[in-house]
Amino acid sequence: MSWIDLAVLALLGTGLAFYGAGSLGLLRFPDTASRLHALTKADNLGLGLVALAAALHWGSLAVAAKIALVWLFAVIAAGITSQLLARQARLDGTRSHPDGDRP
Amino acid sequence: MTAAFDIILCLLILGTAGIALFVRDALAAIAFFIAFGNLLGLAWLGLDAVNVALAEIALGAGVTGVLLILARARLLALGDDATCADTSAWLRVGALAACGGFVLLLAAAVLSIPPESGLDRAITPLMPALGIENRVTGVLLAFRAYDTLLESFVLLGALVAVWSLAPAGVWPGRPADLGMADGPMRRVAGSFARFLLPVALVMATYLVWAGSDVPGGAFQAGTVLAGGLIVSAIGGAIGLPRSDLPGLRVALVLGPLVFLLIGLAGTGFGGFLVYPEGLAKAAMLSIEYSLFLSIGATLALLVTGPNVIGLADPAGGTERKSDC
C-alpha cells in the first residue's frame, strides 16, 4: 500500500465521517436552523473530501477536473438551496400555524 | 462487498418506493419518489448501465419529480392536498393477496431466466460500421432508430395533448407563470438561473457530443437543458412563451423534423432510415443535436403544463410577461 493509497483512505474516512455527522445532525438537531447547518456541512465537506479521495485514486488530471466540477456544482446548488430554504423557514416561522393550513 | 452494496441498495429502493406510495403527506411522497429515482439511478450504475442511469436520474427522478411538485402545488392552491382517503379493508386485503400472488409468479418467472447479455454478441460486430463506440447510442439511433423516431413524436404529441387541455378563451396564451411568489427567493432563484442556464447548455452539448462514444445522448442532454430552462422560469430570468410563437414552434418541431428528413433521405441510399456509408456518424450527430434542442424545449413546456386561467390570480397568470 503506497502513501497515496493511505492518503486516499484517510480522505475517504474523514469524508464519510462528515457525511455521517451531517445525517445524524439532521436527524437529531432540535430546530430547522441547526438542521440546515448540519446539511451544509455534510454537503460541502463530506462530498469534497470523498471527491478528493476519488480524484487522488484516479490519478488523472482530466478526471480530477471533472470531479472538481461535480463538487463545485454541489456546493453552489447547496448554497442556493440553503438560502431558499432558510427564507422559507423564516416565512413559515412568521406564521402562526406552521404547516398544512391554508388561508 | 459488491453483493452487499447491491442488496442494501435494493432494500433502500424498495423502502423508498413503499414510503413514496403510502405516506400520507403528498410532499413527502414526492420527495421520496425523487430519492427513489436517484437510488434507481445508482442501481443502473451498479449494473454498469450508465446510459440508463443518466436517463433515470435526469428524467425519471429529475423531470418527473419537478412535474409532480408543480402539479401538487397547483392542486394545493385549489384546496386538494392529494392525501389519500382510506379504502375499505376488504379491498386492501384482496389487493394484497392478488398482488402478492402476482409478485410470487413474476419472481418465479424472473428466476427461471438466467441473466445474460445475449444481444451484445450481435451488436458488437456491427459497431465499427457506425463509427461510434457507445453501443446503446448505436441501438437507439441505428438498429432501432425507428423506435426512437416514433418516441420523439410521442414526446411532441404529449405536449400537443397537454395544450389541448387549455380551457376555452386562453388560447394561444401562456402557461401559468412559474415564477417564485416571494421576492427575495425569486432573486436568489434568478441569480442561480443565470448561472445554471449557460452551464446546462454547455453540459448538454457535451453530453450529446460524448454520447457517440461514452454514455450520454440526446434525451439525457435535452433533460439537462430543460432543467436549466425550468429554473430560469422559476427565477423569472426567462418568460414563458406564447404557445403560438413561431420561433417556439420551430424549436419544438426541429428535432423530429430533422430525424424524419434524414430518415426519408435514406431512401436514396437503399431505404428508410438507411445512413449513407461513412456518413452514419454525421447523420446520427445531426439528429441528436437537433433532437436535444427540441426535447429540452418540449420537456420544459410539459413541466409547465397547459395554458391556464389561474383561479388564484385570474387573467394575470396567463398574460403577464416575466421580466429579467
Added chain:
Amino acid sequence: MVTGHVYALTGAVLTGLGLFAFITLRHPLRQLLAINVVGAGIFLILGGLGRGPDATDPFPQALVITGIVVAVALTAFGAAMIVRLAEARAATKAATRPDGGKPGP
C-alpha cells in the same frame, strides 16, 4: 444468486408494490406515482435480466431509455389532466356560489 437476479427480483417486487398502490390509492396523482413505480420495476427487470458476467446488454438498455422517455411524456400529460380536472371542478363549484365565484382582487 447473481447480481442480475437481485435487481430483477427488486423490479418484480416494485411492480407488485406499485400495482397494489394503484388499486388501493384513490387520488389520481398518487395513482400516477404508483404507475411510475410499476414502470421502474419493469425497467429494472429488463436491465437485471440483461446483465451478463461483465457487461449489461445494450439492447434492453436502449429499450429502457425509450420506455423512460415515453413514461415521462405520459406522466406529464396525466398530471396536466389531473390539474385541469381539479380546476374545472373548482370553477363549477365557484360558479354555483352566489358571489359569482371569482376571488376578489
Added chain:
Amino acid sequence: MADWFTLAAVFLLLSVAVALGRCWRGPGPVERIMAAQLAGTGVIGVAVVLGAARRDAAMLDAALIGTLLAAVAVTAFARSAAKPGDRPEGRG
C-alpha cells in the same frame, strides 16, 4: 483499493437511509426538502465513489447531472412550498 471504495459506497447508502428517516418524520416541508437534498448529495457521493471503484469516468457525468437536477427539484420545491397567500414583494 476498489473494495474500500465499494465499502465507502455502502456507508454512504446507510447515511442516505438516515437522511431519509428525517425526510419521513418531517415535520415541516422545509425539513423534508432539506433531507431530500442531503439524500441527493449522498447519492452523488455514491456515484463518485462507485465511479472510482470501477474506474468508469462516465459515472461522474451521472453525478454531475444529479447535482444539476437536484438543484432544479429543490428550487421547484421551494417555489411550491410558498403559500398562495405570499404575494410578490417588489418584482424586477
Added chain:
Amino acid sequence: MSPLDLLVAVPLGFMLATLLAGRAARWLILLAVPAMAGLAFWLVLVSPDAAYLIGHWDLPLGILLRPDGVARLMVAATALVIGAVGLHALVDPPEKAGNAAQAETFWPLIYLLWAGANAGFLTTDLFNLYVTLEMVSLAAVALAAMGSLEAALRYFMIALVGSLAYLLGVALLVARYNTVDVTLLSQVAQPDLATMLALGLMTAGLLIKAALFPMHGWLPPAHAAAPAPASALLSAIAVKLGFVILLRLWFEAFPAVTGQPALHVLGGAGALAVIYGSVQAMRQQRLKALVAYSTVAQVGYLFLAFPLVAGAPDPSGAWAGMMMHAVAHMLAKASMFLAAGLMLKAAAGHRIGDLGGLAQAMPMTVTSFGLAAVSLMGLPPSGGFTGKFLLLNAAIAQGAFLYAGVMILGGLLAAVYFFRALSACFGAGPAPREPAIRGVCTAAPLVLAGLAIVIGFAGSALDTLSAIAAPWAAPGVAAP
C-alpha cells in the same frame, strides 16, 4: 420508396406541418387525404415480398415491416375512416364552442393517431408495437378529453395499466428469447412459465385497450362524451390496434403456447361481451351511449372468432370473416358516430326520445345511420353480414353451437336497439332545430356507411386480401 414507411412518415410529416402552420393547419387535411389514400391503395396492391427491415439491420436487432393481409385491410380502412372524419371535421368543427386550443390541437393529434395506427398494423416487432400503442393511446385520450375530462382521465389511467402489463410481457420475452420479433418468436417459443406469464400479461393489457368485456368499463363514458369525430376515431381505430396485436401474438408468435382452453376463455369473454354490450345498449337512453355500448358488443365478435379460427381445419373462412367483421365495424361505427353527432346537433336533446322528426329534417343523415346499423346488425347485403355469415359457417362446421347461438342472438338484439333509435327518428317530435349542415358533413357518414354495405359484395376479393401472408397459410413466408 416503399409504402410501408411512407404510410408512417407522411402522417408524421403532416403532424409537424400542422404545428408549424398555426391556424391554417386544418386545411392540410385536403392534401393528406389524397396522399394517404394513394399510399393505402399502393399498399393493398404491393407484392407480399415487399416486407423489409428498416435500415437493413437484421433481426433480432432490427425492425421488420410487413404488408400482410391484416395490415393491408386495416391500413386501408384506417385511411378511409380518418380521411372521412378529417373532411367532416374540416367543415364541422370538432371542438367545444369557442375552445381555440381544441380546434388547433385536434389536427396534430389525428395525424399522430394515423401514424401510430399505421405503424402498429405494419410492424412485427413487439417493442415497436408498444411505442405505437402509446402513440395511439395518447392521441385517443387527448381526443376523448375534448368531450369529458373526467372520462378521459379514467381512460388514461386504465390504458396506462394496460400498456405496462404489455410492456412487462415484452420485458420477459426480451430476457427469455433475446428477440421481440413475432416472426422469430414463432420459431423459438416454448410453453414455459416465463413465456406463458408474458403472454398472459400482454393479452390482459391488450384486452384493456381493446375494451373486451369485462375490461370495457372505460369505453362507454369516454366514447359517448367525446366530440363526434373523436368518438368515430376512438371506436373505429384505437380499439382495433389492441385486437391486431392480439392476432399477432395468438396466431403467429405463440400458437405453440396457447391451448384450446385459453382460446375458449377469449371466445367466452367475447360471447359475454356480445350479450352484455347488447343488453346495455338496449337500456341506454342517450343516443351516443347506445352507440358506444354497441362497440362493446361488436368487439365481442372479434374475440369470439378466436377459437373458431384456431379450431377450423381450414381457417381461411373464419379468418376472412373475422377480418371482414373488423373492417365493416370500423367503417360502420365511424359512420354511425358521425351521423349521431349530426343528429344530436339538430335534435332537441341527447336522448333517444328527442330524435323525433329528424327523418324528415335530415333524411340523408338518418339514412347513413340506418345503413351503418344494417351492417352492424349483420343484415344482408353488408360487410357485417358477410363477416358474421363466414363466422357462423365456421362455428356450425365445428359444432360450436353455443358461439353460433350467441352470434344470432347478438344480431337480433342489435336489431332491437338500433330499430328503437331509428323508429324514434321517424316518430313525431318537436320541430328539430335548423340543421345548418353542409354537404361534406352529410356525405362523410353516408360514404362510410355505403362502403360498409358495399364491401359485402366484395367478399371474395377481401377474402384473398386477408389471406396474404396469414399465419395459418404458409409459416415463415413473410421473412425476406
